[in-house]
Amino acid sequence: MDDLTLLRNFQSDTPGPTPAETASARARLLTAIDAPPASARTTASWRLRDTARRLGRPRFWAPAAAAAAVTAVAVTAALLAGPGARVSESSGHQPVNGPALLREAAAAAARQAPGRGPFFATQLEILDPQGYPPSIRAAWTGHRDRVAFGNRSLTWTQFQSLPTTPGPLLADIATVSVPVIPASRLSLEASEFAVISDLLAKAPAPPALRSALYQVAAGLPGVRLIRHAHDLIGRSAAEAYLSFRNVPNGGQALYFNPSTGAVLDVATFGPSPQCPADAEIAVLVSGYVSADRQLPPGALRTPRPVTQPTVITGCFTDPTPEVPPSPFPG
Amino acid sequence: MISTSDQPDSELIARSRLDPAVFAEIFDRHHGELYRYLRRRAGGGLAADLAAETFVTAFARRASYRPQGSSARPWLYGIAHNLLRNHLRHEQRRLAAYARHGAEPTSDAAALAEFSLADARADAEAGTARLTRILAGMAARDRDALLLFAWADMSYAEVAQALGVPVGTVRSRLNRARRQLRALAEDETVIEVLGENHG
Numbered sequence: 229m230d231d232l233t234l235l236r237n238f239q240s241d242t243p244g245p246t247p248a249e250t251a252s253a254r255a256r257l258l259t260a261i262d263a264p265p266a267s268a269r270t271t272a273s274w275r276l277r278d279t280a281r282r283l284g285r286p287r288f289w290a291p292a293a294a295a296a297a298v299t300a301v302a303v304t305a306a307l308l309a310g311p312g313a314r315v316s317e318s319s320g321h322q323p324v325n326g327p328a329l330l331r332e333a334a335a336a337a338a339r340q341a342p343g344r345g346p347f348f349a350t351q352l353e354i355l356d357p358q359g360y361p362p363s364i365r366a367a368w369t370g371h372r373d374r375v376a377f378g379n380r381s382l383t384w385t386q387f388q389s390l391p392t393t394p395g396p397l398l399a400d401i402a403t404v405s406v407p408v409i410p411a412s413r414l415s416l417e418a419s420e421f422a423v424i425s426d427l428l429a430k431a432p433a434p435p436a437l438r439s440a441l442y443q444v445a446a447g448l449p450g451v452r453l454i455r456h457a458h459d460l461i462g463r464s465a466a467e468a469y470l471s472f473r474n475v476p477n478g479g480q481a482l483y484f485n486p487s488t489g490a491v492l493d494v495a496t497f498g499p500s501p502q503c504p505a506d507a508e509i510a511v512l513v514s515g516y517v518s519a520d521r522q523l524p525p526g527a528l529r530t531p532r533p534v535t536q537p538t539v540i541t542g543c544f545t546d547p548t549p550e551v552p553p554s555p556f557p558g
Numbered sequence: 559m560i561s562t563s564d565q566p567d568s569e570l571i572a573r574s575r576l577d578p579a580v581f582a583e584i585f586d587r588h589h590g591e592l593y594r595y596l597r598r599r600a601g602g603g604l605a606a607d608l609a610a611e612t613f614v615t616a617f618a619r620r621a622s623y624r625p626q627g628s629s630a631r632p633w634l635y636g637i638a639h640n641l642l643r644n645h646l647r648h649e650q651r652r653l654a655a656y657a658r659h660g661a662e663p664t665s666d667a668a669a670l671a672e673f674s675l676a677d678a679r680a681d682a683e684a685g686t687a688r689l690t691r692i693l694a695g696m697a698a699r700d701r702d703a704l705l706l707f708a709w710a711d712m713s714y715a716e717v718a719q720a721l722g723v724p725v726g727t728v729r730s731r732l733n734r735a736r737r738q739l740r741a742l743a744e745d746e747t748v749i750e751v752l753g754e755n756h757g
Contacts, residue, residue, distance in 0.1 A: 242597050244590045261582070394576050395573035402623075
């Protein structure tokens with residue numbers, strides 16, 4: 229008898245759980261399943277930028293990341309580029325829990341006609357948190373280009389063939405979602421939400437895939453909704469945001485139109501939702517075009533005016549003007 | 559409703575993030591086997607609690623699950639090991655507190671603090687004392703690798719995933735542990751006793 233056989237035989241007749249033990253353990257699990265997600269709870273008051281400082285990163289990080297966003301390389305753009313947006317809690321609108329608006333956007337996205345063309349163009353307005361003037365940038369993705377997908381990239385065909393049901397799609401997203409700032413302690417959900425936001429804002433996703441992305445976002449633990457908000461350039465929007473679990477009161481926001489499924493803006497905010505965002509990219513226009521460097525109808529030549537924020541106590545930037553009336557019911 | 563019976567664990571766990579109730583299928587697939595492993599490691603009383611807690615913890619952490627194969631076994635056993643280690647640390651602190659205050663620890667706590675082979679201790683009286691001592695005397699990390707390999711029937715890669723270490727590290731830990739074990743296997747007297755009891 230060799231050593232392993234000897235060991236394997238040792239207590240090999242150990243009995244399994246009794247029915248009562250199995251039932252008790254299963255009940256404990258079902259109780260946990262029915263409990264609300266822990267990721268919805270955040271309270272304290274330090275922020276993502278402090279994390280960057282602790283990591284020894286210079287303040288010019290944010291503009292650098294904004295540049296990365298324009299080239300459609302990484303999801304960091306949504307987290308680190310440009311200030312300016314606001315949420316509406318300070319004006320009396322309370323965030324609502326639940327995925328209803330995101331699911332509404334998913335349904336609307338699925339109804340959109342698929343676009344056609346050899347290039348997908350996106351024009352963005354980017355604000356830099358260090359006070360640089362807002363700038364307009366555009367990015368083009370052609371059929372021979374690769375599409376950023378989290379920390380990887382896919383061919384056009386691979387990207388358009390991503391799963392269009394939420395479970396498998398989330399599984400794929402999870403494999404490419406890593407904390408966008410190394411060791412920043414962002415939760416996985418925050419990374420996944422950033423990937424989803426970036427894809428919805430800039431990637432050539434067919435309607436079914438856009439719909440599935442909204443559905444996945446709706447199912448992420450900790451995602452909260454604000455029905456009435458407005459984006460960087462004053463457009464009315466619904467807002468979904470997800471707090472960075474380990475960076476309390478910091479979060480990632482996605483501004484969208486639930487009636488059409490269009491994404492208006494992605495932003496990072498902190499240290500509280502009452503503060504304006506300290507990172508923001510507005511999608512001015514996007515769509516399929518027939519040639520490289522061509523822009524879809526409605527593209528702008530100059531940036532929309534925005535109120536430049538100044539640093540105030542408790543918030544990194546000044547609150548932006550009052551929220552305009554919402555066009556969305558409820 | 560979509561059938562879950564033929565879906566790999568990795569897919570079920572991904573689905574459970576949108577439909578949490580699906581995670582119960584993971585429990586149904588693995589609880590019995592995990593319980594038996596923990597019972598061999600820690601005894602009947604503790605195994606039930608640790609096995610239950612493993613699935614509750616796994617459910618809470620399912621967002622961080624990174625499939626490295628279709629089965630969730632290595633991930634679940636890794637969680638179970640962490641819970642077991644935490645429990646032992648707690649017991650050791652408790653023993654230290656008892657010692658400081660001159661109180662007598664219970665015999666169960668003493669056994670747990672030493673190694674948690676509660677059931678093995680009963681066998682030890684019947685003739686397996688040396689195997690118990692060898693296991694208890696191993697470095698915890700070597701023992702964990704060995705018992706996952708021998709009792710949970712895991713491959714090197716699965717053990718590595720469960721313990722969160724490279725495969726090469728698992729290989730060296732197993733070599734070290736088996737060298738100690740071989741010394742026992744070469745002792746025919748002990749083998750004979752073990753063969754009578756468990757063969």
